[in-house]
Amino acid sequence: MLQYVVKRLIGIIPILFLVSIFIFLFVHLIPGDPARLVAGQDATLQDVEVVRQELGLDQPIHIQYFNFISGIFQGDIGSSIKTGRPVFNEIASRFMPTFWLTFWSMIWAVIVGLLIGVISATKRNKWQDYLGMFGAVSGISMPSFWLGLLLIQVFAVQLGWLPVGGLESWKSYVLPSITLGSGVAAVVARFSRSSLMDILKDDYIRTGRAKGLNEHKVVWGHGLKNAMIPVVTMTGLQFGFLLGGSIVIETVFSWPGLGRLLIDSVAFRDYPVIQAEMLLFALEFILINLIVDLIYGFLNPQIRYD
């Protein structure tokens, strides 16, 4: 098990290396010229060239890539073109707000989604099922900027219970995490419903009933753990997506997170920040995949780690 984890962690290095090439090429394909942006609108062509040299952008692209990679190995991922501050600091200050927002959103979304899914599956075609699935379809189809604005209007502007935006206290988390999690809760609900409905047709469920177990034990004890196996994968993927920071939600709630950092840095063609941020997303995805695989093995004893 530990051996497996170590092996997987080592395996991340070549993957990240490959990913870094793509990211690098991709970032440099974005049209626009950072040297021009830094130098300012009324800079002369010469001024722009000087800036370009300072930033190292005059070098051939493979040299630039080599500098980028060797920087990483020396523990230096460069400085922001826009602010001049180290990229590491730029990202670190934005990571935690996004992480916690994602974390709390996922927590409530998974719990509520599972509850709705299980109730819908066991009360198939009854009003509880229709209500649950109506909620789920609404959650999926409602645009998050619209839900976000609605919540702000009601709970922040009119009732004044919660802040309009920004990050000051735990109260700041409430509205954005409701907004961010509602889509996830809906997906989890639908997924766990169909997964559990399939599982409840299985032979061992009949065995459980034939033993004299009550429906509660049959569903939560014997059904759910099996039904969770596909749900975990899906939830992990969602978590990975959200960790990148939701651009829409961070904008609506003026959230100081990675999503807004990404738009800002793309707007400014801040290559080092964009690259670092994308590399971080890749790393997050890979790590989450590993965690999902571990949970998978915990749920499904037929998986062997070797």
Place this chain on the structure above:
Amino acid sequence: MTEKMLEIEDLKTYFYGDEGVVKAVDGVTITVNKGETVGVVGESGCGKSVTSLSVMRLLQDTPGEIVDGSIKFEGKSLLNLSEKEMRMIRGNDIAMIFQEPMTSLNPVYKIGKQLEEAIKLHLRYDKKKARIHAVNMLNLVGLPRANEVMNEYPHQLSGGMRQRVMIAMAMACNPKLLIADEPTTALDVTIQAQILELMQQLRNESNTSIMLITHDLGVVAEMCDRVVVMYAGEVVEESDVYTLFENPKHPYTKGLIGSVPKLGQDVEKLDSIPGNVPIPTNMPSGCKFAPRCEFAMDICWKKDPVLLETNDKHACRCWLYQDQEKALEV
């Protein structure tokens, strides 16, 4: 007077599907006396499993419904019990073994946990006592390394071992009635023989009544006291096992028996009766066996014969043994 354990009387279980009503079980009467092993034979799809699931009242997740008849266990009606009362009986007084050993155990839990579950529930043992009892049961069903198997998952066991676990689970609370739905069908022949031997041994030790569903006549010959032959949701013949093999009456039974029964003779693959079981939504009127029967007469196509006890405890549903003149007059 023999004591009656299970009395299924005129049971009708229908399935309501898109293509109409399937009368999977249509007026079945089966009695299992105390200490007796009754075989239920018939081709696939004739309603054997539905009959047993009806007794356990385990049809709730299917489109099936018990529409008529009665099921009595030790004289009390099971169909009138609340779901809660029924749960006290399932796995306790009446236990069941299924055809599919590979899928009947939950893949994500250890054998021990699955065995202890019913023991704790019905015998009210604490964890430690339940575990000891579970290990004893595994030993009883002849599983080697019982202690280790407790900590293993189903996928680590072979089909035969899993069926032994299922038997251990079924016998754990010392049931008065065991319903075994084709317990050996999915296993290969040598394992089949071992499992049958085990069931015989357990029956002799515990005096449990058994309703043994099978389409293997060899199993019937070896295990059963009495036999019920089913065809298309009905009982077509019933007698003690000797009489049935010595003197079968119904043309369907005759076709099934054909030659001397031996272990592994599978009704499923029997080709001495041409044709197929009729499609349940499209039952012929008259005798349901008529389209395949070499003795079919005019009356057979017009009127369904009744299950008639011809002489001592030998019942048969066939016009060849019934007063046709009288029937036509009515």
